[in-house]
Amino acid sequence: MSQQVQGVISRAKDAPVELVTINIPDPGPGEAVVKVQACGVCHTDLHYVQGGIGDDYPYLLGHEAAGIVEAVGDGVRDLAPGDYVILNWRAVCGSCRACKRGRPWYCFATFNATQKMTLEDGTELSPALGIGAFVEKTLVAAGQCTKVDPAAAPEVAGLLGCGVMAGLGAAINTGGVGRGDSVAVIGCGGVGAAAIAGARLAGAGTIIAVDIDERKLATAKELGATDTVNSREVDAVEAIQGLTGGHGADVVIDAVGRPETWKQAFYARDLAGTVVLVGVPTPTMQLELPLLDVFGRGGSLKSSWYGDCLPSRDFPMLIDLFLQGRLPLDAFVTETIGINDVDAAFAKMHGGDVLRSVVVI
Incomplete structure (x- = not known):
């Protein structure tokens, strides 16, 4: 049975973002519903708002997230309700030419959830980077969920979902x-x-x-x-x-x-x-x-690309380094905000006032 939750969308180019009701379907085969706990405000989200990525509006914004798996669909292995996960936007297929050559971080056939989240009137949403996480719950492919140690707070862990991983991976x-x-x-x-x-x-x-x-x-x-x-x-x-x-x-x-x-x-x-x-x-x-x-x-x-990361390899390792005090992931969290404050966070980002604003849901 589908659920209704609150989430932040961009309805048109350069329009103010809106907090609206969103329909989340039950997970189908290979899918998972995740209760989002925190999501970073990334420049990529602003690019969606400004039309810099495409015009497939309306977009469900947000993608740098961590949360708890609520439900999984048929055929999902190694993931269960209650698992603490970081969401990633490059779920590797395992069978394309890059994956077969042992380079899954270059996967040419990454995938997202098959079903669509929608507005109340049935309008299909385009989730940012195949995730859409400025929302209480989101639907993703199970392969987009990477289990990590729950000792790491979600406002810190979620940052590995995009920007921080991109930078760390670019170097390493x-x-x-x-x-x-x-x-x-x-x-x-x-x-x-x-x-x-x-x-x-x-x-x-x-x-x-x-x-x-x-x-x-x-x-x-x-x-x-x-x-x-x-x-x-x-x-x-x-x-x-x-x-x-x-x-x-x-x-x-x-x-x-x-x-x-x-x-x-x-x-x-x-x-x-x-x-x-x-x-x-x-x-x-x-x-x-x-x-x-x-x-x-x-x-x-x-x-x-995404720091050439392999989430299943890199996310748990980096979280462990953070918990050991060897990687200061918490230093990237400038402020925590509510889901109504995304527009203000975009303004702070544009002005260079923050490393990361993080929406706590």
């Missing part, structure tokens, strides 16, 4: 940061700050934070940056080279996703170094670069 998984490496991170919002924490966790020797906001640079210092660069005041490439013996960093992570910041990352790396793009560009952005420079500098140019 995609960038392959190792002990003693030099790392520069351009853009120190939530994702960039997580990349700094990931570089520290991996044992990097020099960690350079680059931003135009002194508040973000101060936070980066707290999370492990050894040096900071205000690129509003100095040339970022020259500054990074100066802090790395004139060579450039071994790994440079662009957490902004603009052509100008990607070029900074490209030229700020050492010969044969690695550039990682984890900031999400808009569809209209173009990049122009001398091909000879690409050839002559060697190394790797990588894009990081």
